[in-house]
Amino acid sequence: MNLSAGGGFTDRAFNNTAYVVDRLGLAIVAGEYPERTMIPLDPDLEEMFGVSRTVIREAKKTLIAKGLLVSKAKVGTRVCPASDWNMFDPDLLRWHTMQRRPEQFLAELYEVRLIVEPAAAAQVASRAQPEDHALLAAKCTALANANRRDAFAIADLEFHKLVLHLSGNRFLQSLGDLVQAALYSLLASETDSGAPQRGPADFAEVVEKHRAIVRAIEQGSPEAARAAMQAVIQSARDEMERARHDPGTGA
Incomplete structure (x- = not known):
């Protein structure tokens, strides 16, 4: 060669x-x-x-x-x-999302999110500036205005990525980037599978839960921000479980 x-x-x-x-x-x-x-x-x-x-x-x-x-x-x-695999390797995350039945991977991924993202939201609430509040509010507006399932999912991911970056903690930022990369890959595979599309009206409750995170951050309340983020991720995990048991409803 x-x-x-x-x-x-x-x-x-x-x-x-x-x-x-x-x-x-x-x-x-x-x-x-x-x-x-x-x-x-x-x-x-x-x-x-x-x-x-x-x-x-x-x-x-x-x-x-x-x-x-x-x-x-x-x-x-x-x-x-x-147990020896480097699960924070981007390729490994992508390979797991490409599996036909990634249930265990997704369950573990949501466990990580429940540990990391509420802590990040609490951190943001303790240090965010008015310009940060405006950025988060804009992400919520994009979420509310999404008119397709894939657009809604992307806006959702962008909101969570912003929270992790606003935490100011480089470990949370890097970990968040990897988790979000896995979710992007999963979104792409589900979109390609032709899953049913839903409009913004179906996600009104999800949007309001995200706005609760922003309100807690604006009020400078770390514990309220932590609880609001936990509620959002737990709801997403519950929705994923329902979709896996009833694929006809979409994710």
């Missing part, structure tokens, strides 16, 4: 590596290679993907760094237990 002058892979090699990482990672998350089992040997993977041994090795290094694989000399490469 030819290397670029800078010592890195050519564009084609990089794209090949990314493709192998994506295909293998998705297969592992889907359970095609169960935990603690061996993945195919390098020559078999080379033939499977039509790439060089260098590409396979680089792809495996990437998956090892993500916690999905472990490699031992003279033994081979084995799939790690799911």
Whole structure:
């Protein structure tokens, strides 16, 4: 394989590596290679993907760094237990949202949101300035004005992302970005599936719950903001559960 002058892979090699990482990672998350089992040997993977041994090795290094694989000399490469996976890796989040039945992943995702986002809302209430209040109010207006299910969901995600960023805590901001990336991926997959669309009237209660968060922040009440955010996320989780049990209603 030819290397670029800078010592890195050519564009084609990089794209090949990314493709192998994506295909293998998705297969592992889907359970095609169960935990603690061996993945195919390098020559078999080379033939499977039509790439060089260098590409396979680089792809495996990437998956090892993500916690999905472990490699031992003279033994081979084995799939790690799911408890070892780096669940804050953007690719892992995306692969989970692409599963046919991501119920466990979604349940865990909402658990994280219930821990992180109420704390972020409380933090915002203690430090937000009038200009921040205006930004949050504008996000609520966008939520109220959304006229399609996908537009409503995007406006909802943007509101929560803003709260996390206004917290001023870089850990909350980074964690929030990863959680929101997973929700964006899930939204895209559900939109592509043709789920029924609903208008803004169906979401009036959701909009009012978001406005309650903004009011608590404007009043400088951390505990009220915490409770209001918790109510919003709990309601979203309940709605998700209802939709999963009755797919005809949409998410």
